[in-house]
Amino acid sequence: MVAERRPRKDATRNRAAVLTAADALFAQCQSPEDVTMADIAAAAGVGKGTLFRAFGDRTGLIRTLYEARLEPIRNAVEEGPPPLGPAAPPIQRVPALLDAVLCFKLDNRHLALALEGAGSDSPYRTEHYERWHTLLRDLLNLIPGLIESDFTAHALLAATRADLVEYLADEKRVPREEMREQLANFTATILGTSARRGVAAED
Amino acid sequence: MVAERRPRKDATRNRAAVLTAADALFAQCQSPEDVTMADIAAAAGVGKGTLFRAFGDRTGLIRTLYEARLEPIRNAVEEGPPPLGPAAPPIQRVPALLDAVLCFKLDNRHLALALEGAGSDSPYRTEHYERWHTLLRDLLNLIPGLIESDFTAHALLAATRADLVEYLADEKRVPREEMREQLANFTATILGTSARRGVAAED
DNA sequence: CGTCGAAGCGGACCACCGGTCCGTATCGTA
DNA sequence: TACGATACGGACCGGTGGTCCGCTTCGACG
Structure with a gap:
């Protein structure tokens, strides 16, 4: 019934940062497998939890x-x-x-x-x-x-x-x-x- | 120079046992991913080390x-x-x-x-x-x-x-x-x- | 048949990964 | 400013492929 609650500002910013970082990392590495979730989180400057909450x-x-x-x-x-x-x-x-x-x-x-x-x-x-x-x-x-x-x-x-x-x-x-x-x-x-x-x- | 040393009898027996067991396990399970190396070793009645020595x-x-x-x-x-x-x-x-x-x-x-x-x-x-x-x-x-x-x-x-x-x-x-x-x-x-x-x- | 070196064994052990959890920091609103 | 909701982050967990090494077994030889 209620409208979707808008996400917080930092949440969207982090989300974008993660996407950017992940994109860059995948582009650099040969095999996608040697890009770990921890790597992405670190590169984006966020914690792993953030990563998983944002994308499942x-x-x-x-x-x-x-x-x-x-x-x-x-x-x-x-x-x-x-x-x-x-x-x-x-x-x-x-x-x-x-x-x-x-x-x-x-x-x-x-x-x-x-x-x-x-x-x-x-x-x-x-x-x-x-x-x-x-x-x-x-x-x-x-x-x-x-x-x-x-x-x-x-x-x-x-x-x-x-x-x-x-x-x-x-x-x-x-x-x-x-x-x-x-x-x-x-x-x-x-x-x-x-x-x-x-x-x-x-x- | 010397000819390839023939593998020991138990080695070949174990090798065969592993193949049989692995085949059966893969056939049973849906996704190949939920057959682990440990599973195969157990089903074949050998240790994990044997498994890796035989197949890398x-x-x-x-x-x-x-x-x-x-x-x-x-x-x-x-x-x-x-x-x-x-x-x-x-x-x-x-x-x-x-x-x-x-x-x-x-x-x-x-x-x-x-x-x-x-x-x-x-x-x-x-x-x-x-x-x-x-x-x-x-x-x-x-x-x-x-x-x-x-x-x-x-x-x-x-x-x-x-x-x-x-x-x-x-x-x-x-x-x-x-x-x-x-x-x-x-x-x-x-x-x-x-x-x-x-x-x-x-x- | 007994001996003995080497080939083989097995499972405790390791590094690492995806994913979770929860105490803490931050946001946004009143 | 105060306060509840939202999000953060990194310690933590379960489980996997793969390794290691003390012990067992094989089989060649005397």
Whole structure:
């Protein structure tokens, strides 16, 4: 009945400090695992208790960070201009969407890695995966000639898994643009817009 | 110079006991994380030290188990009859291979999950992933009209990731046969052997 | 079969991590 | 200024992977 009580000033300040510190730490370290909660608390200049009260647990913190970073893209997808936005025809929007996801994972490897490899929780049982998947599936459904959009959507998203992206970028030294093009071609093949075989696909 | 000294009898016996016990425990429990090393040692009737001397660390144990289970399939692929074996034409062998991988992951969810989600170590920097990937890539290269076999091979394998498979099977209740067919159709689309669009693809 | 060095054993022990708890400090309001 | 509610922080806890070392067992050799 009563309105939500506004949080205290120091609480919000600390919350922001923690997010900033955590972001920096994750960006610096190789493996997300060697950033401990204590490290983050120390870097933010707060106690560990504060950390857990603000975000619940480790996963909560990481997810908050992740979704903050994701928000611009989410906006661009939900209400931005084509080819990402809703006005774009599916045949263009699907590749644009996957490209956006890929770029996001490239730019935020550490976070994505931390979230997807967060031990116990499957990356699939998260709200934002559900969102991406549903959107993608619905778009695929609008493209004539495609079947099993549900599984296809999963498979396409699987091609942008954070650890795969990290492996290709860091270990195999695949340049960013090359990777984007490979994913684009892969997507095109599935959508039937591929130029392979040298026949059809034009005019 | 000297030949490798053969391990003592009790050592090999214990090693086997540990593998058996670990296999059983992983099969029983939901999440691989709630099988601890101490649990395994206790179930096998040995001390924890034995466990670590035999396998190095947790990942080593799991990998040993995993590869033991994988061996039949590996054999079938390397020297078995078509469509899995080397005699099969690539256009048939690729789908057969992916189907085999999928079935393996379905049958050994717990192990695959334990290995792929083994925290620090990327599932991509393992020897057996390299094997699967190389084989698949080379096969794709033999199929005319396909480009970027390297990335495509990664993407196809990503569609059989253990956590995705587990999610679809356990959470979404997708029946085994349905999943196999979905993957088969997905593969067919990429290989250009798909029947979608109702045109071509026959005769 | 008895001896004896070495390989193997086991479980107490360690470092460390995520997460909790509660006495204390701070905020915001009257 | 006074005071209740809110938030703070770091000592503390349970539990995990991994180590260590005194003791046991193996098996080769005489």
